[in-house]
Amino acid sequence: MKKTTIAVIATNAGVSKSTVSHVINNTRYVEEKTRQRVLDVIEKYNYRPNKLARSLALNQTHTIGLILSDISNPFYHQVIHGVEECAYQNNYIILLFNARYDLARTQDYINTMIDHQVDGIIIMASSLSEETLFALQQSKLPAVIVDHPYPASDNSASIIIDFQTGIKEMVQSLVSAGHTRFAHITSTDNLWTSRMRKEIFLSELNSAGITHDKVDIINGNMHIDGGRDAFKQIIAKNEKPTSIFAVNDLTALGVLFEAQNLGFSLPTDFSIVGVDDIHLCLDVKPSLSTIALPCYEIGINAMTMLINILQNKNDVTEIIIKSRYIQRESSDIKFIPD
Amino acid sequence: MKKTTIAVIATNAGVSKSTVSHVINNTRYVEEKTRQRVLDVIEKYNYRPNKLARSLALNQTHTIGLILSDISNPFYHQVIHGVEECAYQNNYIILLFNARYDLARTQDYINTMIDHQVDGIIIMASSLSEETLFALQQSKLPAVIVDHPYPASDNSASIIIDFQTGIKEMVQSLVSAGHTRFAHITSTDNLWTSRMRKEIFLSELNSAGITHDKVDIINGNMHIDGGRDAFKQIIAKNEKPTSIFAVNDLTALGVLFEAQNLGFSLPTDFSIVGVDDIHLCLDVKPSLSTIALPCYEIGINAMTMLINILQNKNDVTEIIIKSRYIQRESSDIKFIPD
DNA sequence: CTGTTAGCGCCTTCAG
DNA sequence: CTGAAGGCGCTAACAG
Numbered sequence: 167m168k169k170t171t172i173a174v175i176a177t178n179a180g181v182s183k184s185t186v187s188h189v190i191n192n193t194r195y196v197e198e199k200t201r202q203r204v205l206d207v208i209e210k211y212n213y214r215p216n217k218l219a220r221s222l223a224l225n226q227t228h229t230i231g232l233i234l235s236d237i238s239n240p241f242y243h244q245v246i247h248g249v250e251e252c253a254y255q256n257n258y259i260i261l262l263f264n265a266r267y268d269l270a271r272t273q274d275y276i277n278t279m280i281d282h283q284v285d286g287i288i289i290m291a292s293s294l295s296e297e298t299l300f301a302l303q304q305s306k307l308p309a310v311i312v313d314h315p316y317p318a319s320d321n322s323a324s325i326i327i328d329f330q331t332g333i334k335e336m337v338q339s340l341v342s343a344g345h346t347r348f349a350h351i352t353s354t355d356n357l358w359t360s361r362m363r364k365e366i367f368l369s370e371l372n373s374a375g376i377t378h379d380k381v382d383i384i385n386g387n388m389h390i391d392g393g394r395d396a397f398k399q400i401i402a403k404n405e406k407p408t409s410i411f412a413v414n415d416l417t418a419l420g421v422l423f424e425a426q427n428l429g430f431s432l433p434t435d436f437s438i439v440g441v442d443d444i445h446l447c448l449d450v451k452p453s454l455s456t457i458a459l460p461c462y463e464i465g466i467n468a469m470t471m472l473i474n475i476l477q478n479k480n481d482v483t484e485i486i487i488k489s490r491y492i493q494r495e496s497s498d499i500k501f502i503p504d
Numbered sequence: 505m506k507k508t509t510i511a512v513i514a515t516n517a518g519v520s521k522s523t524v525s526h527v528i529n530n531t532r533y534v535e536e537k538t539r540q541r542v543l544d545v546i547e548k549y550n551y552r553p554n555k556l557a558r559s560l561a562l563n564q565t566h567t568i569g570l571i572l573s574d575i576s577n578p579f580y581h582q583v584i585h586g587v588e589e590c591a592y593q594n595n596y597i598i599l600l601f602n603a604r605y606d607l608a609r610t611q612d613y614i615n616t617m618i619d620h621q622v623d624g625i626i627i628m629a630s631s632l633s634e635e636t637l638f639a640l641q642q643s644k645l646p647a648v649i650v651d652h653p654y655p656a657s658d659n660s661a662s663i664i665i666d667f668q669t670g671i672k673e674m675v676q677s678l679v680s681a682g683h684t685r686f687a688h689i690t691s692t693d694n695l696w697t698s699r700m701r702k703e704i705f706l707s708e709l710n711s712a713g714i715t716h717d718k719v720d721i722i723n724g725n726m727h728i729d730g731g732r733d734a735f736k737q738i739i740a741k742n743e744k745p746t747s748i749f750a751v752n753d754l755t756a757l758g759v760l761f762e763a764q765n766l767g768f769s770l771p772t773d774f775s776i777v778g779v780d781d782i783h784l785c786l787d788v789k790p791s792l793s794t795i796a797l798p799c800y801e802i803g804i805n806a807m808t809m810l811i812n813i814l815q816n817k818n819d820v821t822e823i824i825i826k827s828r829y830i831q832r833e834s835s836d837i838k839f840i841p842d
Numbered sequence: 843c844t845g846t847t848a849g850c851g852c853c854t855t856c857a858g
Numbered sequence: 859c860t861g862a863a864g865g866c867g868c869t870a871a872c873a874g
Binding site for chain 1: 843
Binding site for chain 2: 240423
């Protein structure tokens with residue numbers, strides 16, 4: 167059985183391929199009568215144009231690549247949702263890749279996307295090496311980078327997340343409530359964003375008069391289990407903190423779960439704060455305080471900026487998104503440990 | 505700046521396009537000397553073949569479509585992981601679509617994938633209408649359908665999840681522990697799999713001597729919030745159940761969270777069981793009993809079967825995956841409510 | 843208002 | 859051992 171192409175439609179409708187093409191894409195006037203005839207044949211054959219061929223001819227695929235560090239992190243679900251919604255409405259299709267915090271894989275995926283001729287790319291992965299970024303930049307591929315430094319240009323834009331505002335609010339709230347001993351659960355310094363969060367936290371503590379020797383830094387892995395492990399390390403120390411700040415909500419939830427598991431009660435024994443504001447924050451008991459990010463908006467913005475670049479109207483090449491501290495039960499200042 | 509194509513490589517290496525093509529794809533012998541020369545030019549120009557053109561010529565894209573009902577359900581993360589891993593190793597790329605339990609959108613996405621000439625498709629979405637399935641079948645597109653009936657053929661295969669084994673174990677365990685009044689939180693009868701789970705549950709209860717008037721059916725939405733709402737409805741009734749079975753783990757977690765929120769204690773007041781065995785089951789307190797499915801294996805199997813179809817060695821067109829009951833604290837039989 | 847023609851970038855038969 | 863030429867399915871000048 168022969169595949170039905172634009173040529174067979176043309177033949178059967180008694181017109182040329184170009185006429186068919188034009189009625190499909192509405193790209194030039196076609197007499198109503200012949201138009202209808204073409205449409206009928208298309209209908210009859212149940213014909214659908216081959217996008218591959220179209221993309222090759224037009225040199226654009228209407229496909230964009232999206233690279234995330236971790237598809238299982240709920241934080242990303244809202245973001246994906248935003249990107250997807252915006253893409254759907256503008257008739258773009260998404261090639262989704264899950265980098266799993268792996269530098270090599272990230273690089274690999276970017277290349278694959280380029281090979282598949284994506285029109286542009288959105289990267290929200292902390293696992294980015296300098297080389298990868300440099301190569302991307304050289305490639306001139308339209309790109310929107312979220313939460314990572316990237317040189318602005320005609321075909322790139324950045325979404326910067328301002329963690330400082332949120333972290334400052336948190337620190338002030340905790341310090342003014344009397345907290346003096348802190349711990350921070352980070353992931354690894356390889357991940358740019360977690361290194362930033364750590365540095366901002368330390369510097370804000372400093373501004374609030376808490377010296378670094380009062381701050382314990384423990385490594386996690388951005389996941390619940392990493393948070394659990396980190397918490398075990400924390401309570402094994404002599405001088406325990408009264409307040410724990412985790413690099414993200416999943417890690418914070420790990421702390422919360424393990425603390426409860428070991429019989430501690432929050433926030434009276436420890437206060438704990440995460441980052442992201444995933445839905446689960448409100449489900450657990452005590453509800454989890456967090457540095458909130460507007461995830462859905464981030465997704466919408468990223469896609470919108472990319473589309474602007476693709477249409478050469480990228481007037482704004484950088485957006486700054488503010489974070490803010492949301493105090494919930496897990497860091498209720500009425501409870502000052504000790 | 506001109507884009508570097510196979511033609512410019514050919515010119516610069518002083519050979520024909522076909523030779524270049526052959527060294528790239530290792531598809532016929534090329535004298536070592538010229539081979540090296542071609543490779544050098546490729547290196548120098550940093551040339552990467554355009555997959556689009558290749559796909560068009562070969563009439564295969566090495567791309568497969570994956571449709572899920574809900575990317576935010578942790579259950580799928582393991583599945584995606586499995587599919588991805590298998591795809592990565594076999595050099596396939598994944599087009600991921602998130603149907604969000606929406607029938608129309610699902611249909612829409614399938615069409616988009618076909619337009620983009622995916623080589624095959626894996627569907628794990630409960631939101632499938634008969635028409636969609638019929639159209640898919642007519643299209644002859646190689647497909648693997650998970651947890652939904654689909655007629656077997658040369659270019660299709662199914663993964664059937666046997667919920668009965670798991671549900672039977674659960675029912676027996678609960679009934680023998682003395683439970684007599686049950687509630688079930690389903691989603692909607694539109695979703696095939698949730699209708700099945702409900703029917704199996706009812707029939708197993710029946711076999712165990714519990715008549716249907718002892719079983720309360722409430723609607724949820726497959727999410728945590730739906731579980732919370734459902735639980736509120738349950739406790740508003742006169743005759744409360746002692747045991748709640750939820751269509752999936754997220755719903756069950758909603759029950760668990762809301763129950764704790766309202767001051768109930770589990771499993772002494774109610775026992776609760778979910779389906780899927782997502783990681784969170786072990787994190788919460790009490791840990792959540794569930795009907796477990798081997799998600800990662802399901803993903804691996806689905807992709808493997810699809811690849812077999814694509815290579816015309818689809819000897820097995822149906823796999824049955826057994827579920828099993830995992831009893832944890834949330835349905836500990838030592839506690840019999842009332 | 844519509845048809846002809848020449849690509850898009852790659853693969854592959856057929857010659858030599 | 860390698861080139862030339864045609865084609866994958868669609869689009870877009872250029873003519874008329």
